[in-house]
Amino acid sequence: MFNQYRKVYLSSLFYGVTTCVLMGCNGANINTESTNLTVSQPAKQTIHINQLGYFATGEKGAIIPATKETAFRLQNSAGETVFEGTLSESRGWPAQGPNEFKFADFSAFTVPGNYVLTVEGIGKSGPIYIDSDANRRAHKAALKYYYFNRAGMALTEAYAGKFKRPAGHPDTQVIVHPSAASASQPALSTISSPKGWYDAGDYGKYTVNASISTYTLLAAYADNPEFYSNLSVGIPESNNGLPDIVDELIWNLEWLHTMQNDDGAVYHKLTTLQWPGKDMPDADTADRYVIGLSTSAALDYAATLAAASRILRPLFSDNPQQLDTWLASAKKAWNWAIANPNYVYQQPSDVSSGEYGDSDFSDEFAWAGAELFLATEDRSYLLPFKQYRQSLKEPDWANVAALGYFSLIREGQQLLADNEYSEIQTQLIAYADASIQIYQANGYGVAMNSEDFVWGSNAVVLNKAIMLLHAFHLTGQEKYRQVALGNLNFVLGRNPTGYSFLTGFGELTPQHPHHRISAGDQIDKPLPGMLVGGPQPGQQDNCKYAQNYAASSYLDDWCSYSTNEVTINWNAPLVYVLGSVLAQEQADKP
Numbered sequence: 001m002f003n004q005y006r007k008v009y010l011s012s013l014f015y016g017v018t019t020c021v022l023m024g025c026n027g028a029n030i031n032t033e034s035t036n037l038t039v040s041q042p043a044k045q046t047i048h049i050n051q052l053g054y055f056a057t058g059e060k061g062a063i064i065p066a067t068k069e070t071a072f073r074l075q076n077s078a079g080e081t082v083f084e085g086t087l088s089e090s091r092g093w094p095a096q097g098p099n100e101f102k103f104a105d106f107s108a109f110t111v112p113g114n115y116v117l118t119v120e121g122i123g124k125s126g127p128i129y130i131d132s133d134a135n136r137r138a139h140k141a142a143l144k145y146y147y148f149n150r151a152g153m154a155l156t157e158a159y160a161g162k163f164k165r166p167a168g169h170p171d172t173q174v175i176v177h178p179s180a181a182s183a184s185q186p187a188l189s190t191i192s193s194p195k196g197w198y199d200a201g202d203y204g205k206y207t208v209n210a211s212i213s214t215y216t217l218l219a220a221y222a223d224n225p226e227f228y229s230n231l232s233v234g235i236p237e238s239n240n241g242l243p244d245i246v247d248e249l250i251w252n253l254e255w256l257h258t259m260q261n262d263d264g265a266v267y268h269k270l271t272t273l274q275w276p277g278k279d280m281p282d283a284d285t286a287d288r289y290v291i292g293l294s295t296s297a298a299l300d301y302a303a304t305l306a307a308a309s310r311i312l313r314p315l316f317s318d319n320p321q322q323l324d325t326w327l328a329s330a331k332k333a334w335n336w337a338i339a340n341p342n343y344v345y346q347q348p349s350d351v352s353s354g355e356y357g358d359s360d361f362s363d364e365f366a367w368a369g370a371e372l373f374l375a376t377e378d379r380s381y382l383l384p385f386k387q388y389r390q391s392l393k394e395p396d397w398a399n400v401a402a403l404g405y406f407s408l409i410r411e412g413q414q415l416l417a418d419n420e421y422s423e424i425q426t427q428l429i430a431y432a433d434a435s436i437q438i439y440q441a442n443g444y445g446v447a448m449n450s451e452d453f454v455w456g457s458n459a460v461v462l463n464k465a466i467m468l469l470h471a472f473h474l475t476g477q478e479k480y481r482q483v484a485l486g487n488l489n490f491v492l493g494r495n496p497t498g499y500s501f502l503t504g505f506g507e508l509t510p511q512h513p514h515h516r517i518s519a520g521d522q523i524d525k526p527l528p529g530m531l532v533g534g535p536q537p538g539q540q541d542n543c544k545y546a547q548n549y550a551a552s553s554y555l556d557d558w559c560s561y562s563t564n565e566v567t568i569n570w571n572a573p574l575v576y577v578l579g580s581v582l583a584q585e586q587a588d589k590p
Helices: 133-148 157-163 207-223 225-229 244-257 295-311 321-339 362-376 379-388 401-411 418-442 457-475 478-491 516-520 568-588
Strands: 061-065 071-076 081-086 101-105 113-119 128-130 174-176 267-271 289-293
Touching: 133 157, 133 244, 133 568, 207 225, 207 244, 207 267, 207 295, 207 401, 207 568, 225 244, 225 568, 244 295, 244 321, 267 295, 289 295, 295 321, 295 362, 295 401, 321 362, 362 379, 362 401, 379 401, 401 418, 401 457, 418 457, 418 478, 457 478, 457 568, 478 568
Parallel strands: 174 289
Antiparallel strands: 061 101, 071 081, 071 113, 113 128, 267 289
16 A cells, blocks of 8 residues: 555464365365464564474574573473573664563474474473474465455455455556546546556555566566476466466466557556545445556566566467567567656646655666566667666665566576676675675574665565575575575564564464455455565554564554555565475475
């Protein structure tokens, strides 16, 4: 709904419901023995852990309140001590508040099972799972979130279980707002723009945010095609010969392709003029508009369609017409952006939906240039990447330059000169090395500084993890993977709030996300598999927070759209990180 900068001023472990529809049991090999969904939430634990489960060969640790004790132990379900370790020295981290803490590192213990961590005088942790199975279920739920957020489709009980709902927003008669008018599509004419995903807690569809979200899922598939080729999450298209992640991507790509007008310009967004109420999609019947044009929308569109035309081509070798059409439209959007390099989206006075405002398009030119270069092998597209690229940072919707690096590292080695490819690698590894220093400096087991806790901080944590995983795959150095897993552990419970930020997964999870479907469906639990934005001290919604510290300022309440909303661009890096780690684990099995 709002998302970072987008506003005008800039349970025991969840295993599913009583059927397999949420997690996709259509041919999938997952454990469904435990199918209850706990109604009550236990109290917040004193010892903070990843509440879903640690990978056996990954970074594993817990945050302990400061104590004079120097040791901890892991015990199995029979009460036997299976591992003993030494606590770190007491540390402070300004991002989490004034209280000191210690770190209990049990990474060296790799035996799968269920355990409890104990510190004398502090007590016991919640259950500690060392097993990838819980992460597999979380990954499938995070990916299936996109199905639950589809526009223009009725969700049936066969695939949605108790979260079934009628279709909403067919978007076959979308009005062209005066801000988006052109010679071919004058103001108040209509276009058809069906399908796509609801962006966040609202029912808008935004080109800029859809682009980074779509690309991140495309990259998850491109980097792990074998893993995703056999992964079913239980959607209507399952078993159609395409990976489910690709089917989901096509649902959004087909909508995105409708957002270009005949001139090559791309509409900035498709929304109602005002925010909807807490209505289900089928009850939100206000007129919907395509609103505004922008250079950022055109370039993000060009990058995403070019990437899709290239990454998905092996799956459509017998019928590439749609991919060819996407690539042609990407070139057309690029040409419009070259002719209109500073077309800034301006929020019309009669519109209050999300803005996604941006006035610096250097990163968009760099990303789109990289994707079109790889799709066409025309080096003229590479010049903008070299001209506009900035110092490398983790991607977000307002800074997408890193996405071009990802694609060039994956696919560009044979097309680039050795020195060009080496420079791109060097920059990425330098970023990863700096992240390791941050991880080590704060002692909390996460590569985050106080200033990183912005709107959608959980996506920042996970996009940093993506950068680290790329460095791991480039170098084979385990240190990068370990810090990436530390970031994942933070999001899933090892953080100052004590929450696992993924709905439906963990002992303490968000119950009241800012998500209209979950608020309006009269079901006592939110949709599973949604990653909420996470802590940040801005408190732009004026709700009542108990903490003001950067990593502690979080509120599980509908009111808190600044920390408790969900969006497609926050779930996407979670899918990528879990999928990449699971794929590596699968590949390493004998």
